[in-house]
Every structure is written in structure tokens, then in C-alpha cells.
Amino acid sequence: MSCIFTRKSVRNFTQERVNDEILIELVRAGMAAPSARNLQPWAFIIVTERKVLDLLAERLPYAKMLFEAPAAIIVCGDLSKAGDSPEGYWVQDCSAATQNILLAAEALGLGAVWTGVYPRNDRVAIVKEVLRLPESVTPLNVIPVGYPRGEHHPKDKFNETNIHWQGW
């Protein structure tokens, strides 16, 4: 529970590298998410090469922290695995996987932030080009990952008016 409540968006990172094994552990957490009819319609790109991180940072409007982050995970929908599921389900499945990755990062002392790509077509096209994604693979987001630099505090977003009992 504490990880859920202490997780926050981290946009500033130290220069320290993140081990490949730890990055795989984050993606392993992603794959533990549920998916509609257990189709697991996802793929994960891990980027640690400075050249690729910089290219994404240059071209994506809200991912400038990639100039500083030592790694990024790109969560993608793989439509070739989605069967005849409605369009919306891969987005839900990959979002659940993303939340697992963010919580795992918090649990392991890392910082991360969800930067949105899909459904903005311009951003989808940039990520597909830079990462050479096949036609059937759509990037949902780009998650910069690293060790946090500076202080980051979770927001308390509890709002009782969001809760309705038995119906509206």
C-alpha cells in the first residue's frame, strides 16, 4: 500500500546508470498486469543508449527529461496479439502494465514519469520512426527512468466527492 501512496512523478535524475537487470525487473512488473482475455497485447522497448534518448527528447514535446534520464521504457500495444478485441482494450491493458512499472520503480528506489504518446498521432509517428516499430505496434507512452535528483513529494489526491454509493 505504501508504494501506491508514495509514488510520484519524477522528472529530475542523477547521472547514475540503471542496471539492465533492474530495467528488466520493471518490465517484468509490467507483464504481471491483467489483460482482457489474458491476451497480453503488449511489447516493451528499453532504451539506454544516449543517442536514442536524446533523439526522443529532441522530437517529443513533453519528454525533455530524457536528455537527463539514463533510461526509458516505452510501453507499446502489439495489435497483432489483440485478436478481435475492441480497440480500447489494449490501451487499458498497457495502462495497467504502465502503472505496475511506475510502482515497481518506486519500490526499487527509482524515479519515473508517464509521458503520454497515444492517441496523439504526431507523437505516435515520432516514436515509431525513432524506434523503428512495425506497423502493428503502437507506443502508448514513454517512461523516463533513473535515480531521483532532488526532492519529490507525492500529491494527496483523495477527494471524497469522487465517491458515490450504490449509484450516482
Next chain:
Amino acid sequence: MSCIFTRKSVRNFTQERVNDEILIELVRAGMAAPSARNLQPWAFIIVTERKVLDLLAERLPYAKMLFEAPAAIIVCGDLSKAGDSPEGYWVQDCSAATQNILLAAEALGLGAVWTGVYPRNDRVAIVKEVLRLPESVTPLNVIPVGYPRGEHHPKDKFNETNIHWQGW
């Protein structure tokens, strides 16, 4: 981390009631999720009345476990809070909130399962009618919640071929 890997879909429940405070705690975990531009475009319906649970069970094709579950949480997108965000973002935000709720249930010894509603229009219409949701509120899913009955085991879904380094 252990909650992420031990979470599983639970579809069988004991008759034991879940306290209102615990249900609020689950929803509190949901509200701790990140959202695009921090718009928090969500609302949560908590159902504990047998009559309402049975009505949802009768009318929804994949939520028959509600006949047995003592409670349900319905995660909704509240489009009146979504500003000019693209359609897809509230789905991502509410999916992250849902994953937090599922993990919180696991952490608290409860069982839960994500049953899909949106984007299937027939299911959306049923839930909106039964719960009297306003026009701007769209149910993403229905999550039956209760104390698990019988054995449930998490699936190991790790698949190394889903991981790509530096690009496809």
C-alpha cells in the same frame, strides 16, 4: 513488489462483508494514480446493496460473479473533468487507477477482478442505466470485490520476447 507479482484475478468470494472503510481505502488507492495533466478525470461508484449487485450480474455478460461478491467498485471516466484532453487519456488514467485498486485489494487480503465495460456500448448502456450515471460519466469497468474463496494462483506471464533493446 510482491503484491504486483502475487495479484491475481479472483472470481469466487466468501459471504463475508467488506467494511465501508476498506472499500474507501481501495478507492483512495485508485485516486493515487497519475493522470494526464493531473486532471483526475475519474469517479468511483461503490456498490454493496445486494439488489444492485444482482441487477448488474443479471444484465452484464461477464460479471456473473457479482451474484456472489459482497461489493463492487465501478471505475468511471468523468468527461466533465477531462478538459480538451484527447479521448484516450481518461481511459489510460482510469486504467492506472484500476490497477492501483486491484493491487490494494491484494495487499489487504481481498480478491478482485477487472471485468471490462468500455468501449462495448451495450455494456456501457447497462451500467449507466443501473447506476443512473449522468451523460458525462462513462463506466470503464466493474470490479467485484470480496474475500477470496478457494485457491487462486497468480500467472507467471513473463515473456522475454516482449522486450526489445534500443528499438525494435
